[in-house]
Amino acid sequence: MDKFTVHTGRAVPLRRSNVDTDQIIPAVYLKRVTRTGFEDGLFNAWRQNEPDFVLNQPRFEGATVLVAGPDFGTGSSREHAVWALLDYGFKVVISPRFADIFRGNSLKTGLLTVELPEKVVNRLWDDIEENPQTEVTIDLTERQVRWSGEVHEFVLDDYTRWRLLEGLDDIGLTLRNVEMIDVYEQSRKPWLPVAR
Amino acid sequence: MGKTLAEKLWDSHNVRSAPGEPDLLYIDMHLIHEVTSPQAFDGLRQAGRPVRRPDLTLATEDHNVPTMNIDQPIADLTSRTQVETLRRNCAEFGVQLFSMGNVEQGIVHVIGPQLGITQPGMTIVCGDSHTSTHGAFGALAFGIGTSQVEHVLATQTLPMVRPKTMAVSVNGELPDGVTAKDVILAVIAKVGTGGGAGYVVEYRGTTFDAMSMEARMTVCNMSIEWGARAGLIAPDETTFAYLKGRPHAPTGAEWDAAVEYWRSLCTDPDAEYDAEVSLDAESLAPFVTWGTNPGQGAPLSETVPDPESFEDESERTAAAKALDYMGLVAGTPLRQIKVDTVFVGSCTNGRIEDLRAVADIIKGRSIADGVRMLVVPGSMRVKAQAEQEGLDSIFKNFGAEWREAGCSMCLGMNPDQLAPGERSASTSNRNFEGRQGKGGRTHLVSPLVAAATAITGHLASPADL
Numbered sequence: 179m180d181k182f183t184v185h186t187g188r189a190v191p192l193r194r195s196n197v198d199t200d201q202i203i204p205a206v207y208l209k210r211v212t213r214t215g216f217e218d219g220l221f222n223a224w225r226q227n228e229p230d231f232v233l234n235q236p237r238f239e240g241a242t243v244l245v246a247g248p249d250f251g252t253g254s255s256r257e258h259a260v261w262a263l264l265d266y267g268f269k270v271v272i273s274p275r276f277a278d279i280f281r282g283n284s285l286k287t288g289l290l291t292v293e294l295p296e297k298v299v300n301r302l303w304d305d306i307e308e309n310p311q312t313e314v315t316i317d318l319t320e321r322q323v324r325w326s327g328e329v330h331e332f333v334l335d336d337y338t339r340w341r342l343l344e345g346l347d348d349i350g351l352t353l354r355n356v357e358m359i360d361v362y363e364q365s366r367k368p369w370l371p372v373a374r
Numbered sequence: 375m376g377k378t379l380a381e382k383l384w385d386s387h388n389v390r391s392a393p394g395e396p397d398l399l400y401i402d403m404h405l406i407h408e409v410t411s412p413q414a415f416d417g418l419r420q421a422g423r424p425v426r427r428p429d430l431t432l433a434t435e436d437h438n439v440p441t442m443n444i445d446q447p448i449a450d451l452t453s454r455t456q457v458e459t460l461r462r463n464c465a466e467f468g469v470q471l472f473s474m475g476n477v478e479q480g481i482v483h484v485i486g487p488q489l490g491i492t493q494p495g496m497t498i499v500c501g502d503s504h505t506s507t508h509g510a511f512g513a514l515a516f517g518i519g520t521s522q523v524e525h526v527l528a529t530q531t532l533p534m535v536r537p538k539t540m541a542v543s544v545n546g547e548l549p550d551g552v553t554a555k556d557v558i559l560a561v562i563a564k565v566g567t568g569g570g571a572g573y574v575v576e577y578r579g580t581t582f583d584a585m586s587m588e589a590r591m592t593v594c595n596m597s598i599e600w601g602a603r604a605g606l607i608a609p610d611e612t613t614f615a616y617l618k619g620r621p622h623a624p625t626g627a628e629w630d631a632a633v634e635y636w637r638s639l640c641t642d643p644d645a646e647y648d649a650e651v652s653l654d655a656e657s658l659a660p661f662v663t664w665g666t667n668p669g670q671g672a673p674l675s676e677t678v679p680d681p682e683s684f685e686d687e688s689e690r691t692a693a694a695k696a697l698d699y700m701g702l703v704a705g706t707p708l709r710q711i712k713v714d715t716v717f718v719g720s721c722t723n724g725r726i727e728d729l730r731a732v733a734d735i736i737k738g739r740s741i742a743d744g745v746r747m748l749v750v751p752g753s754m755r756v757k758a759q760a761e762q763e764g765l766d767s768i769f770k771n772f773g774a775e776w777r778e779a780g781c782s783m784c785l786g787m788n789p790d791q792l793a794p795g796e797r798s799a800s801t802s803n804r805n806f807e808g809r810q811g812k813g814g815r816t817h818l819v820s821p822l823v824a825a826a827t828a829i830t831g832h833l834a835s836p837a838d839l
Contacts, residue, residue: 194695195688196567196667200806205785209438209452211412211459223808247688249568252601252667253806255503256410257519278571278603279503283519296688335535337395348521349421352398352529355390359426359531362389362400369624369632370402371491373432373470 179288181345185269186315187242189325190232191303195247199280202251202259216258217265237310245302246273250291251280260287270316272323274299285338286348292316292323292332301328318342376642378539379608380574383514383639387497389531396533402496402513404526405482406433406469408460409787410501414524415463427530428468432491433460436481437787439474441750441777448474453788467527480753480779483507483721487591488755490620494609494636499526504721504803505604506597510590511617512609512639514574517598537603538648540573541641544581546655551835553731554589555723555801555820557581557653558596559661559671565651567669570602573649576641577607581655587616588727595722596803599668608640660835662708663805663818665696670805672708674823674835680704699807700815701795708833711817715798716747716774716828717810718821720784723801724752728821729760733768735825735836741773742831748790749774750782774828786811799827 207219224231232238244263250273251259260283263271271289274296284291294302305326306312314325318339323330341348352359377385390398404427411433418425425431438453448454457474464471472479478489483504486492494512499505501523508515522532542561562569577593585593590607597605614633617623624632663671664678670693672679681693681704697704702711718724718732729751741747749769751757757779760766766776783790784802792798792814801824805816817833826834 193691195692198667198804198806200785200804200809204808204812205437205787208409208787209450209456211416211456213413213416223812249566249571249601252567253503253598253804255501255505255517255519257413257521260519275568275571277568277601279517279519279598283521286519286521348533349423349525349528352525352531352533355398356529358390358398359400359529363530366400366402367495367632367635369493369628370496371493371622372429373403373491374429 179345179347182288182290182318182342184315184317184319185242185290186313187269188240188310188312189243189245189302189306189314190238190241191306192232192244192246193303196249196252197246198253199251199256199259200253203256203262208256208258213261214265216262220262220266242267242269243314243316244268244271245299245306246271248274248296250276252277255279257283257287260284260289264289272299272302285342288342288345290316290318290342294323294330294332298330376645378641378645378647379512379576379606379639380514380537380539383495383497384536386495387514396535398531399497399534400531401499401526402430403491403498404431405486405498405500405505406431406523407436407482407502408456409437410520411463411523412456412459413520414527415467417524418527423528425467425469425527430530431469431527433464433469433471434479434482434485435460435474437781437785439780440788441780441782441790444474444778477754480755481721481724481781483595484724484752484756487511487587488753490617490623493617493623494613494639499532503598504595506602507591507595507721509594509597509604509606510587511613512606512636514604514606516604537574538572540570540575540649540651541647542575542577543579543650543652544577544655545579546581547584548581548655548658551660551822551837552658553820553822554585554592556658556661558593559663559668559818560653560658561651562596562600562669563661563671564653565600567599567667568601570597570600573602574604574606575602577605582607583610586727587612588725591725592722596668599803609636660820660823662823662833664700664702664708665693666699666805666807668803668805668818670696671818674708674833676708678702678704678706678708709838710832712797712832713799713817713827714745714796715792716745716824717783717798717800717802718824719748719750719752719782720802721752722803723821724750724756726756726759728801729756729765731821732825733765735822736772736829737768739772739829741828745828745831747774747828748777748783750777751779753779783810785809799824799833
């Protein structure tokens with residue numbers, strides 16, 4: 179996982195709520211066995227069927243921050259949704275609320291998901307629509323989102339922040355405590371099933 | 375102060391707690407399938423790590439598998455590659471796999487309970503959000519992403535932040551024709567698709583006490599559809615009776631010890647939940663969805679809502695967009711919505727009791743003109759049981775297609791899909807845009823409503839027949 183400290187880039191307004199993982203990447207794109215190359219699946223139905231869809235608008239080309247409505251990432255556990263956003267070039271998604279599994283996946287994979295109040299998201303939408311060149315800064319060190327003189331704090335627990343700032347792999351961290359797993363295993367109930 | 379069931383399960387699996395860090399939770403059973411595991415196995419290979427506990431890992435092929443001609447190679451090459459990749463990975467890492475055609479193969483959330491591998495007091499994870507199904511046994515069960523699949527393969531644990539707890543209380547007797555599916559659809563419509571975010575929810579009350587294990591699985595299955603991390607029902611005599619004698623259930627003295635322990639798995643009287651929701655069972659009716667998320671539902675007797683009737687702006691916009699996608703006009707009675715396809719199956723409603731309920735309604739009748747109906751058993755065991763009971767003949771005589779086991783049209787990764795603009799009544803769990811095929815329109819329904827709809831050709835309940 180790459181380290182994440184501060185990112186500045188242009189943003190794209192996705193004025194939709196309840197953007198589910200089937201919209202982010204339809205199931206038909208999940209058949210691949212690789213971890214990259216999912217950008218063509220991103221919002222595929224909307225990109226194909228809606229000529230005015232934000233990602234089809236040249237003025238938002240090259241944006242790296244996605245600003246979405248509440249309940250972004252509901253539905254399935256497919257991490258492919260996060261990979262598709264990263265592969266397309268997004269570094270950050272901002273929404274008033276994320277679905278749990280999507281959020282967990284994003285923070286394990288280095289896509290920063292930032293929750294801001296709905297009112298603030300509305301203002302950001304207005305500003306980037308008025309001027310698509312608006313540069314938005316997401317500062318993980320200070321836990322701030324800044325653009326055009328606006329400064330908004332966001333919440334992220336210290337542990338996750340540290341892991342992202344250092345670009346640390348969860349498995350490596352867990353294996354530092356492998357002897358505690360060994361000890362726990364001695365105390366498991368004797369009747370617990372095995373898969374054989 | 376006492377503990378909730380969720381807290382008891384958490385504490386009994388907590389390997390390590392440290393201030394400012396997530397807890398490290400031990401995982402008793404890791405279920406895997408072909409879609410969300412290949413990149414995880416690749417990760418292990420790259421790091422030179424083994425699977426820590428292959429004996430606590432079970433794999434099946436379900437998402438991609440065709441439901442016809444399963445004695446032949448999978449025609450879709452990318453699907454075939456994905457399934458073959460799972461076979462190679464399981465062979466290399468020593469993981470038990472139930473392949474297409476095997477008598478134990480089926481949807482991952484159907485086979486765990488059926489084998490007795492899903493037991494009270496366990497932690498169970500799978501790279502699939504409907505893992506919440508297993509919570510019906512009083513197990514802490516939740517869906518995970520591929521990075522976490524790799525983490526569990528490597529360490530048999532997961533770092534997790536302790537979730538909040540919520541109680542959903544439903545009391546009273548369900549009216550005739552109202553099922554577990556209607557209860558959970560009503561809950562989701564009440565709280566919204568994000569209402570459970572951050573919570574492990576416990577379903578409690580006399581309505582759930584009276585349900586069979588399969589009905590409880592339907593309820594817990596859809597916990598994720600309102601954002602909950604997991605859904606739970608405390609184990610009771612119904613749970614123990616279901617488990618006794620299953621292939622992986624404990625036996626002899628271990629059975630007695632297990633039951634004694636399982637009886638302690640309930641919320642203490644003085645425990646407190648972080649949130650509570652309640653519903654009255656007697657007020658419930660058959661429920662269907664009209665929109666493109668599972669929270670956009672209403673009793674079958676109502677009409678398609680007017681988007682302007684929603685106070686919240688984002689709900690209003692979402693409703694207008696949903697009606698546009700669904701090709702519906704506000705004010706249309708839900709009963710007048712005609713369908714092209716009826717799908718009976720999935721990890722929500724693809725078990726033997728669901729198939730029996732459908733067969734019971736359609737027996738001796740014939741399918742509406744122009745409607746196609748797919749009946750897809752949740753597992754090969756369910757299929758065999760249904761055939762032993764003669765249900766397959768009832769489905770075929772009615773005019774339905776009787777298929778092999780798999781996820782099938784619930785998510786259309788295999789050839790079972792809706793065509794653009796086609797409309798379905800589906801016993802599955804998601805009505806997202808394009809979920810059952812690009813441009814397809816899905817109405818989520820109970821097995822009883824699915825059966826009545828197949829007879830009339832429009833959304834209907836058995837009472838309408």
